[in-house]
Amino acid sequence: MFKPVHLYRGKNYIEPGFSAQAILLNSTLPDTQCASDALAENGYVVLPNFLTDTDAMALYDYASNLDDAQWQIAAVGRQQLQTINTHVRSDKIHWLQPEHSLESAYLAHMDNLRLRINRELFMGLFDYESHLAKYRPGAYYKKHLDAFKGRSNRVLTTVLYLNPEWSDTDGGELVIYGTKGEVLEELLPTLGTMVMFLSDTFVHEVKVGSRERYSITGWFRHNTSISGIIDPPR
Ligand SMILES: O=C(O)CCC(=O)C(=O)O
Numbered sequence: 001m002f003k004p005v006h007l008y009r010g011k012n013y014i015e016p017g018f019s020a021q022a023i024l025l026n027s028t029l030p031d032t033q034c035a036s037d038a039l040a041e042n043g044y045v046v047l048p049n050f051l052t053d054t055d056a057m058a059l060y061d062y063a064s065n066l067d068d069a070q071w072q073i074a075a076v077g078r079q080q081l082q083t084i085n086t087h088v089r090s091d092k093i094h095w096l097q098p099e100h101s102l103e104s105a106y107l108a109h110m111d112n113l114r115l116r117i118n119r120e121l122f123m124g125l126f127d128y129e130s131h132l133a134k135y136r137p138g139a140y141y142k143k144h145l146d147a148f149k150g151r152s153n154r155v156l157t158t159v160l161y162l163n164p165e166w167s168d169t170d171g172g173e174l175v176i177y178g179t180k181g182e183v184l185e186e187l188l189p190t191l192g193t194m195v196m197f198l199s200d201t202f203v204h205e206v207k208v209g210s211r212e213r214y215s216i217t218g219w220f221r222h223n224t225s226i227s228g229i230i231d232p233p234r
């Protein structure tokens with residue numbers, strides 16, 4: 001298992017002049033070896049305490065204080081094929097941008113993880129895109145794959161959960177299915193827990209929950225760019 005990771009030291013993240021870069025240089029990355037082994041063997045891995053409660057709470061506080069204007073209705077599909085289909089998913093999302101220090105800190109942290117995974121598993125992960133997601137009570141995301149073989153450059157999905165004191169009566173589980181439709185995992189979206197799985201292999205869904213549910217979903221991608229245009233951009 002990963003040791004708890006420190007994204008931020010002490011209370012630095014709320015100080016003016018906060019420099020994500022400086023703080024990340026002081027941070028310790030998890031020992032990725034066990035996670036890599038599990039990923040190589042099973043194609044997915046669950047990492048409780050991927051972040052410490054303090055670090056995950058900083059992200060939770062940030063997400064839960066974002067105003068409505070910062071959230072957009074999540075679309076299904078990519079590029080021109082994107083449609084708003086609330087029968088499939090009813091969450092709201094906020095794409096992470098490097099311009100914001102806390103978002104940037106998380107992106108930089110995941111980029112370090114990308115390099116570690118590449119070193120250990122030779123996955124050739126090229127970049128990472130990521131968004132916060134908010135599921136209101138009653139929201140869901142029906143069974144889907146994040147990528148279709150040969151039609152997407154999303155390789156490895158990551159979901160970090162940001163919900164303090166989530167109990168099994170709150171619902172909102174992530175269900176991961178095996179190739180025969182069997183349930184492999186039913187995960188509560190508990191604060192600091194990370195799950196990673198191969199994007200084109202595991203059908204999964206988010207069950208209806210009775211509380212507001214926050215997470216950060218992201219995808220490590222391959223570079224399938226042509227003429228310098230990363231394809232497809234989101
Ligand atoms: O929040 C989760 O547990 C999974 C979200 C998901 O499947 C997605 O955004 O593609």
Ligand SMILES: [Fe+2]
Pocket residue numbers: 144145146204
């Ligand atoms: Fe998904």
